[in-house]
Amino acid sequence: MKKRRYTTTKKTKKLIKSKPLRSMLIAGVVGTALVSTASLAAPTKSYDLIAMPDFLNQDVGDVSGSPYYTEGMPNSINDSYREALDFVLDHVQSEGIRDISMAGDFVEGHWGVDTANTGVFGPVGTYNEKVNAFKLAAATYYPQMMERFSSRNLRVFPAVGDHEVWDNNWYRSKQIGYPFSIKSWSMMKNQYAKYMMKNPDGSTPAYLKNRPKVGVGRDTAYAYRPASNVQLVSLDEFQKKNGKIIGNIGQAQLGWLEGVLKKAKRDKVDWVIVQGHLPILGPVRYRSSSNMYYEGKHNSALWKLMVKYKVDLYLSGEVHDTTLRRKNGITQLSNGGLFRTGKANYATLKIRGSQMNITVKEFNGIPNGSTKLWQTDTQRQGPGVITYTEPPEVIGTAKLNQWNKLLDRSGKLNPYNP
Secondary structure, X not given: OOOEEOOOOHHHHHHHOOHHHHHHOOOOOOXXXXXXXXXXXXXXXXXXXXXXXXXXXXXXXXXXXXXXXXXXXXXXXXXXXXXXXXXXXXXXXXXXXOEEEEOOOOOOOOOOOOOOOOOOOOOOOOHHHHHHHHHHHHHHHHHHHHHHHHOOOOEEEEOOOHHHHOOOOOOOOOOOOOOHHHHOHHHHHHHHHHHHOOOOOOOOOHHHOEOOOOOOOOOOOEEEEEEOXXXXXXXXXXXXXXXXXXXXXXXXXXXXXXXXXXXXXXXOOOEEEEEOOOOOOOOOOOOOOOOOOOOOHHHOHHHHHHHHOOOOEEEEOOOOOOEEEEEOOEEEEEOOOOHHHOOOEEEEEEEEOOEEEEEEEEOOOEEEEEEEEOOOOHHHOEEEEEEOOOOOEEEEEEEEEOOOEEEEEEEOOOOOOO
């Protein structure tokens, strides 16, 4: 290739800002040096992420620290669950990947009720008592959830799921929490933000600080670059509108998201990954799930915005099963599995330069429902014993490149046509 001479003119400075030169600029390049653009190969850039939504979807934790707790009251953890949690999370840790994307449903979240009249979190007769009981449950379960990861030096990127704001059966007339779940919407979001978006000392981690200034996601949505070539965005996909809860990020969060994506494009970021609790493309596989979708699906303003800015990957939870779908050049990965059913599930996303390798792994634990694990809403109790003894199996793989192309797929990441 013919070599070109560069001098420090305005034109040169503009050229230096181009992505290939900027990434490889070294001392001596600027000036009268001869530089071949063909020799400036981009360095290999690596970043690894685990996607693990809907990990528990259950209240699992020691409630004996409640000021109302007395001997003989039920608990929502036991040795079986402790051992199973350690087994699963030890395998996750063994992947050697620090960052964990968790798109919602950390807890069962039916708090502010006490269907068995246990008194574990205090009285729930009046509205104020329900609020106090909810806050005490949040202060019990959320920190224990996060500590399981922080104790292993794993960094969680959380997103709001419907169980963080009660559960998506908000309107059913026989639902025990209605209308408390609607009336207390803001309080529920605040409790999530208090424990999932802050350090134990109340400070905000640096990676959770870039948030919308106003709107539904101002305390719960965020954007972060864990590597110079990777943009992560976490959305809050639930809002209250006209007295109803809908799966939609709202205009304020949408405007903020466009600003984030526009800047990523301007900075020539190679990989843009967005996570939200709800699938947008369908159909997808689902197990023990209401199979809720984002309002408007691929016709939504959110999807159209992601298409406009060429988002590479959209991660979702909600459905407790695994499906890979593609449309308009965007790949959607829905995965996750209910821990209490024995189907804990996670995906490793490994970026190596211009390629991303996705591997989904699933455990086969054994639940025993002869006894139940106590929950504040006893209608939501899971098996009292769960056993995990076998390492997870690979159930699907895929390969993408940074130009929104799907290179390969296998197993459950093959096309799904029910």
